Amino acid sequence: MKKVIVIGLDGLEPTIVDAMLARGELPNLARLREQGGYSRVGTTTPAQTPVAWSSFATGLNPGGHGIFDFIKRDPRTYLPDLALNRYESRGAFLPPKAVNLRGGTPVWEILGEAGVGSSILRCPVTYPPDPVRGRMLAGMGVPDLRGGLGTTTFYTFDAAATPRESENVVHLKSSADGTIETHLIGPRNPKDRSDLRFPFTIRPEPAARRVVIRSAGSPAEVAIREGEWSDWLHVKFKLGLLQSIRGMVRLHLVRVEPSVELYASPVNFDPEAPLFPISHPPAYAGDLAATIGTYHTTGMVEDHTGLVNERLTEEAFLDQCDLAWREREAMMLLELERFDQGLFYCLYDTTDRVQHLFWRYGEPDHPANRGKAPDPRFSSVIADVYRRSDAIVGKALDHADDRTLLVVLSDHGFGSFRRGVNVNTILHDMGLMALRDGARPGPDCRDFFHDVDWSGTKAYALGLGGIYLNLQGREGQGQVAPGEADSVRSAIVDRLRGLVDPVLGATAINQVRTREQAYSGAFLGEAPDLLVDFAPGYRTSWGTSLGGLPEGHFEDNIKKWSGDHIIDPLLVPGVLFMNQPFRADAPDLLDLAPTILAALGVPKGAAMEGKSLLA
Structure with a gap:
């Protein structure tokens, strides 16, 4: 083989795939099955995204790569900490350095040592990015500008409102002319740990069901209609006279009356000037934005906390998911057009997030429905994202010739919580x-x-x-x-x-x-x-x-x-499709890295536990 294309569809559940295949609703996956094969694929303990994709990348069980969960504990203090990366001080006058905590040797590093290039888009636990022979855009693990996995902000006149999960609350007050002066909360000042702020004003226009945001950001004026999202607002948080940190945010107008409520997404790194590198080479993130437009950079793109916290409606969440999907598709197609050899990988996370939040619509008696009948408007949301996934597979098939191994897989399945x-x-x-x-x-x-x-x-x-x-x-x-x-x-x-x-x-x-x-x-x-x-x-x-x-x-x-999917891993295998015949007797995520290497004629890493699945 000359090329390997891997499309990750996070969390695709085999029983749903089986039923939709039987009904003829996934024609491109059916075509892939006919060309090569389809099977379940064993996942990790736990069946969790950063754990599973780390095993995919390294061919090692979690004991070999060191990622066991999103969080870990500090044994000295017992306090939880993020498990995917950390920041190390390089001296009193130097900025800290981001360190990836995934161990093992990923498949793209072994390929690079053999002179084979890779293009890796948004694989989890790739922050900071690996120095690949080719290009990498980091995925899950990239923080927001606050250092969290998704810190949102809710603006309200309700003085009793308190922060919910991963959220800041800013209480609003009107000035005499009706405008509202407020601020965006940014990163902490490294000198005194105070919050850096970016000021902006809100001018409500109730008759037009909108507000107008004015600031020193770009664009300087943003109009947002009720129930809609703004475009990206690029901002700068001043550290000193000549220093600033760049970020970007999208705003959602929850309501104008009886009083304004506004929602701000996590503040993303600006891909043209990220606080820490999010791509390799470092300029790649900005080059990508210049080509396809501004895109989300946080590791957890879909704004699930906004819906969990009941700040966003289902419609608003799905609008944001749609944008995230279109961004990812644009990245994929750009890279596939110029991809001629080696490994290409692209992950779609939206499949996972939608199932987490809309599973209840398939279970009328689910406790999350709180005794109410599920809204029928959302009954097909999960099936819709599976059909959209199938369309992506079709576009990947268009770029797979007779010297290409095309792999489509999920890292785990799904079920009710x-x-x-x-x-x-x-x-x-x-x-x-x-x-x-x-x-x-x-x-x-x-x-x-x-x-x-x-x-x-x-x-x-x-x-x-x-x-x-x-x-x-x-x-x-x-x-x-x-x-x-x-x-x-x-x-x-x-x-x-x-x-x-x-x-x-x-x-x-x-x-x-x-x-x-x-x-x-x-x-x-x-x-x-x-x-x-x-x-x-x-x-x-x-x-x-x-x-x-x-x-x-x-x-x-x-x-x-x-x-959810954090149950007995034997009960939530992922799915695996290939356009070439493969060994289908209990394949495992550990087998994927050896399979990719074998397809490209490169010996597997000495520590890798899996075996090539190619027949």
Whole structure:
């Protein structure tokens, strides 16, 4: 083969694909199946986007590449931290350096060493980007300008409004002439950690159902109609007389009357002048913008927190998803037009985000519907994004000749998330977690382990399925002696394995595995001590994931984030299509990197665990 084209469709669920194929609704995937084949593909533990795509890229299980979740804990402080990258200080007078925390050797690096080029668009855990032989635009892991994965802002006259998930709230006041002076919250000042601000004014025009935004940004004036999004507003946050940080934002006008409510997207890096490099070579991000227009740069493009926080309507969220999709398609087509050899990869994330937020529309009794009949206008949203995915496959097929291996895959499947399991609360009731100052599990027990008494704690849960022992010599206030670790682990496994939800009478947890059972490799010591494999319909509760202890052992999931995939990985395989015959006996994500290398005539990496699937 001369070329390998890989199209990632994040989260495509095999049972949905099967049904739509049977109805003739995915003609391009059907064509791909006829040319080569179609199969399920095994995913990772956990079945989570950054974990799975890191295994795709390196051919290693998570113990070999070190990505186990979106978040990890600092064992000294127990506080959660982002697990995909970090910033290292280079001295008092130098800016920090971004460091990618994914270990292992990705397939594009091995290809580059063999003299074969790659074009990689938005693969997760590529921030900062790898120095590829070719071009790379970083994907999941690129922060917003605040340093988060998606920090939004809500503007309101409601003085009682408080911030929701990953959100800032700015309270508005009108001046005598009716204009509103306010600001955009930017990055923190490195000198004193105060928030940098970009001022702007809002002039409401109720008769026209719009507002006009004026600022020193570009464009200087932006008119936004009610229920619509603005174009990109390019802004500068001043650090000093000659220093500024560039960013860009889109604004959505929620309403004009009875009082203005405005929503601001996360402030994205400006691709022409990002705070840290987001592409390789560094100028590529700006060159891309000059060719296709301004595009989202954050790693989590789709603005899901706006809908989860009920600041955006479903229509507004889908409008934003449509723009994100069109941006990605433009990138893909630009690169495919000039792609003549090597590896091309492009990921579409929207498939995953839409299923997370619209799964409830296929289940009238889902707790997230809160007893109301789902709006029929959104009943076909998931099927629509699958059909749109199929159209993308058709465009990729147009660029695949007889010397091209075309691979289309998802990193995991999907399912319903109806009930959350309060793992920390169970550990507390087992006597393995202690609370201080008379605190009890419930709404007054704060996140980030704020009320935990570590001197009386032997185990704790953090993230989307991991449990850690409070080990002596490893954790800051470790209480479990090395000789006691096995008995503590066994007690947790015995308690959680086969856990039954008393309300529904259903099994909530299929299995609990030790990290040695789930992983191997250089990063094994950084993995959670235990991994929880949830049954369909269940997941770690929202409170547990951030170190909270909600009341009770189970809770209904009433958030609009109603679908998920962090369950027993055997139950959520991805899909795999190729235009060449391939070995379909239990293919795994670990097999993809060796397959790509084999197709291009390059030996697989010595550490890679998978095998080529090519027949």
